[in-house]
Amino acid sequence: NPLLRYSYEDHFIMLIGYNYYRTNKRIANPKSKMFQQNVFTIRASVETSGNTLYAISSLSDAKRKEGAYKVFGIQYAQYAKADADYTYTHNFTPRTSMAAHIGMGIGVPYGNSSVIPFEKRFYAGGANGVRGWGVRTLGPGSYNSKNSVSDFINQCGDIRLFMSLEFRQKLFWVLEGAFFVDGGNIWTIRNYENQPGGVFKFNKFYKEIAAAYGIGLRADFSFFLLRLDMGVKAYNPAQEQEPWPLIHPRWNRDTTFHFSIGYPF
Incomplete structure (x- = not known):
């Protein structure tokens, strides 16, 4: 497994x-x-790696070892990555609100790298992603994971698209309830052999957007918030798996619980 x-x-x-x-x-x-009725937040980042080192390697006529330039005997990564998130919250009353979120990102390896370093790649699922899936158990694309314990290394990608809509209602004391709908997935920018079905294609990516719904319970102590969410798969794009758990639900297969700190967005 070259990616591994x-x-x-x-x-x-x-x-x-x-x-x-x-x-x-x-x-x-x-x-x-x-009372503030409308709140928005924008987060964006861009980064590049390895360009200066690649220029030095090229100008100095350094020799490639195992197909790549190295520094102190270690291959250096070369890639460009951009990431952006937008969140909008409308407060109907001080106790009731609706929050929407969309996030996008892309990373491109080039030059001295054929793959972005694992820790820099995107992943899907988890408490802040599509909550019907556990962390690193969704995607890329229509990739079918055989074993989520050992196969997580393949469930990462170079492109991400996430969307969420969440209704929040204050209950009593510090407790708050929520109902949410999530959608999204990750994709690879290249067709890697060990990630079949994971590459992004304009004519099919929309068919690979996973969907989930669920409910949540939160405890807001002002200085921090504890969150428990139950996510349920609604549409699963993975090959050879049940595509519509919304119609054919199975508790053990389609339900995931998440315990975390802070709002998902």
Whole structure:
């Protein structure tokens, strides 16, 4: 498995990046009774790695070893990556709100790398993703995982698209309830042999957008929030698996619980 080998080899990563964050959310003030109806947050980042080292290697006529340039005997990674998220929350009342989220990202390996380093690739599922799946158990594309315990190394990608809609309602004391719908997946930018069905294609990617729904219970202690979500698969794009758990549900197969800190977005 070339991806497995590549992921566990040493890599030298020298990157330059830029992060952007903007929100109109006001700082909470217990003495203020001002009600903010609409809140938005934008997060974006871009980074590149290995370009300077590649230029030095090329100009100095350095020799490639095992098909790649190396520094101190270690191959260095070369890639470009961009990531962006937008969240919008509409507060109907101080106790009731609707939150929407969309996130996109892409990473491209080139030059000295054929694959982005494992820790820099995207993954799907989990408490902040499509919550009908556990972390690193969804995708890429229509890839069919045979064993989520040992196959997680293949369930990562170079492109991500996530969408969520969540209704939140204050209950009593510090408790808050929620109902949510999630959609999204990850894809590879190249057709890797060990990730069949994972490559992004414009004429079929929309058919590979997984969907889930569920309910959540949160405990808001102002300075931190505890969250318990139950996600259920609604549409599963994986090959040779039940495509419509919404119509043919099975508790053990299609239900996932997530315990985490903070809102999902």
